[in-house]
Amino acid sequence: xxxxxxxxxxxxxxxxxxxxxxxxxxxxxxxxxxxxxxxxxxxxxxxxxxxxxxxxxxxxxxxxxxxxxxxxxxxxxxxxxxxxxxxxxxxxxxxxx
Amino acid sequence: xxxxxxxxxxxxxxxxxxxxxxxxxxxxxxxxxxxxxxxxxxxxxxxxxxxxxxxxxxxxxxxxxxxxxxxxxxxxxxxxxxxxxxxxxxxxxxxxxxxxxxxxxxxxxxxxxxxxxxxxxxxxxxxxxxxxxxxxxxxxxxxxxxxxxxxxxxxxxxxxxxxxxxxxxxxxxxxxxxxxxxxxxxxxxxxxxxxxxxxxxxxxxxxxxxxxxxxxxxxxxxxxxxxxxxxxxxxxxxxxxxxxxxxxxxxxxxxxxxxxxxxxxxxxxxxxxxxxxxxxxxxxxxxxxxxxxxxxxxxxxxxxxxxxxxxxxxxxxxxxxxxxxxxxxxxxxxxxxxxxxxxxxxxxxxxxxxxxxxxxxxxxxxxxxxxxxxxxxxxxxxxxxxxxxxxxxxxxxxxxxxxxxxxxxxxxxxxxxxxxxxxxxxxxxxxxxxxxxxxxxxxxxxxxxxxxxxxxxxxxxxxxxxxxxxxxxxxxxxxxxxxxxxxxxxxxxxxxxxxxxx
Numbered sequence: 001x002x003x004x005x006x007x008x009x010x011x012x013x014x015x016x017x018x019x020x021x022x023x024x025x026x027x028x029x030x031x032x033x034x035x036x037x038x039x040x041x042x043x044x045x046x047x048x049x050x051x052x053x054x055x056x057x058x059x060x061x062x063x064x065x066x067x068x069x070x071x072x073x074x075x076x077x078x079x080x081x082x083x084x085x086x087x088x089x090x091x092x093x094x095x096x097x
Numbered sequence: 098x099x100x101x102x103x104x105x106x107x108x109x110x111x112x113x114x115x116x117x118x119x120x121x122x123x124x125x126x127x128x129x130x131x132x133x134x135x136x137x138x139x140x141x142x143x144x145x146x147x148x149x150x151x152x153x154x155x156x157x158x159x160x161x162x163x164x165x166x167x168x169x170x171x172x173x174x175x176x177x178x179x180x181x182x183x184x185x186x187x188x189x190x191x192x193x194x195x196x197x198x199x200x201x202x203x204x205x206x207x208x209x210x211x212x213x214x215x216x217x218x219x220x221x222x223x224x225x226x227x228x229x230x231x232x233x234x235x236x237x238x239x240x241x242x243x244x245x246x247x248x249x250x251x252x253x254x255x256x257x258x259x260x261x262x263x264x265x266x267x268x269x270x271x272x273x274x275x276x277x278x279x280x281x282x283x284x285x286x287x288x289x290x291x292x293x294x295x296x297x298x299x300x301x302x303x304x305x306x307x308x309x310x311x312x313x314x315x316x317x318x319x320x321x322x323x324x325x326x327x328x329x330x331x332x333x334x335x336x337x338x339x340x341x342x343x344x345x346x347x348x349x350x351x352x353x354x355x356x357x358x359x360x361x362x363x364x365x366x367x368x369x370x371x372x373x374x375x376x377x378x379x380x381x382x383x384x385x386x387x388x389x390x391x392x393x394x395x396x397x398x399x400x401x402x403x404x405x406x407x408x409x410x411x412x413x414x415x416x417x418x419x420x421x422x423x424x425x426x427x428x429x430x431x432x433x434x435x436x437x438x439x440x441x442x443x444x445x446x447x448x449x450x451x452x453x454x455x456x457x458x459x460x461x462x463x464x465x466x467x468x469x470x471x472x473x474x475x476x477x478x479x480x481x482x483x484x485x486x487x488x489x490x491x492x493x494x495x496x497x498x499x500x501x502x503x504x505x506x507x508x509x510x511x512x513x514x515x516x517x518x519x520x521x522x523x524x525x526x527x528x529x530x531x532x533x534x535x536x537x538x539x540x541x542x543x544x545x546x547x548x549x550x551x552x553x554x555x556x557x558x559x560x561x562x563x564x565x566x567x568x569x570x571x572x573x574x575x576x577x578x579x580x581x582x583x584x585x586x587x588x589x590x591x592x593x594x595x596x597x598x599x
């Protein structure tokens with residue numbers, strides 16, 4: 001297999017993806033990702049020179065609308081879903097030391 | 098009564114032969130009896146369903162609701178937001194999430210007088226092909242409970258097959274409506290990208306997915322699509338179509354229609370019994386007057402690698418919102434903000450979801466973006482061009498929905514790569530935005546259903562529905578001629594109570 005996923009790569013991805021894998025999960029992730037990337041590499045057989053990347057099947061244009069304020073007053077219902085709330089706000093751990 | 102099609106029930110309700118309340122009670126009774134075995138639902142809303150039924154019946158009696166689906170009980174995949182009703186997406190991270198709004202497609206159904214019974218089981222965040230990655234336990238295939246129902250809309254398809262509802266909505270990112278429809282022996286349609294608003298559909302692969310109907314037959318699918326399709330200002334990718342009258346296409350007339358049998362989909366890896374049944378279906382369509390010939394596309398081998406790069410990339414971005422702040426699960430123990438994010442997501446997401454988030458983060462990361470993500474988007478463009486060319490010559494492209502019938506429970510989880518390869522025939526329609534339908538075309542020697550897949554060009558649902566409807570009629574006629582029993586009825590494993598006792 002050409003793809004040796006290193007511990008360093010996994011650590012970097014854990015930071016990007018905000019995940020924290022167990023030692024067993026890290027080993028599995030290295031194996032799985034290596035296999036997937038090996039399989040994905042077959043895309044390199046395709047000559048895509050001059051082909052524009054297609055992020056979307058149809059042309060996407062900006063969708064404009066009149067700038068009219070529409071108030072939805074459901075703060076209570078929204079806050080009910082929050083794991084922690086205080087004084088009508090989402091409560092989060094300290095963000096600045 | 099529970100075996101009727103949605104349109105048959107709708108007609109009888111309009112005629113006053115049966116009430117929406119009676120139909121709802123009958124379905125709820127069936128759910129109560131079958132759920133301990135099947136687990137098609139994550140949430141059943143018995144009280145709310147009966148209340149809806151009473152209100153809808155009043156409006157029908159008053160002549161205010163006259164549509165073909167008014168009063169018909171339905172189920173929703175649990176990634177469709179429903180105001181006030183828990184919506185989990187099959188994940189632990191959303192186990193307590195109560196949306197404050199309803200998805201546009203569901204609103205459209207409510208306007209049509211649907212009775213919403215509850216939320217169906219699914220692979221976590223629609224990532225999986227067997228409904229086994231759900232945090233809420235696997236769903237079993239009603240045709241044989243030792244087998245999976247397919248996925249990710251496995252709960253919706255099982256519920257329709259088991260007559261726990263008259264129809265259901267699913268979502269299809271890489272085959273998640275069509276493949277479980279094939280495995281459960283029901284009919285499922287993925288519409289052209291943009292036809293049904295995705296507002297309120299919890300996002301996985303935004304550029305690939307569409308909400309679609311799952312039902313007992315083609316006519317029901319057409320009627321449901323007519324009800325849910327709409328141009329929606331709340332989904333900037335939704336398309337304003339010229340036609341929404343899909344049921345007008347339901348005629349047995351395909352004389353001169355050009356059907357390409359996609360030879361790429363009949364190579365190695367295809368189960369011989371599936372192959373025989375699907376080729377026989379092509380013959381049936383030829384007998385009905387279609388011009389059927391073989392067509393070869395060269396790039397279908399690249400669909401899976403392109404798909405998994407794009408879908409994982411979009412997933413890693415879409416699932417960044419689950420951070421333990423605004424809704425859902427938050428880890429009980431952490432040290433500071435970043436630790437809270439990490440613990441919450443690690444404990445809240447299952448293995449398959451984490452695998453795809455990691456892969457997606459990789460292909461989008463600095464140094465790999467061009468080689469993987471942009472490369473996959475370029476491959477996607479080439480695949481789309483190939484289909485465009487094919488549709489210059491053909492009205493419909495025909496093939497199997499899946500390479501095999503349903504696998505046994507537990508088999509798919511052991512080998513993720515094998516599970517990904519199972520999506521080989523369904524993925525192209527998502528990459529190219531095409532409408533595609535899966536409908537039953539036979540059974541294998543184990544008695545498991547086989548799915549026929551028909552694909553149409555973008556915005557040509559009517560041609561697709563007409564071809565599917567014609568096949569369905571011709572197939573039903575040939576079954577009746579041979580004196581076989583109607584094989585659309587579910588056959589339960591021994592663990593499920595017999596119909597007579599329900």
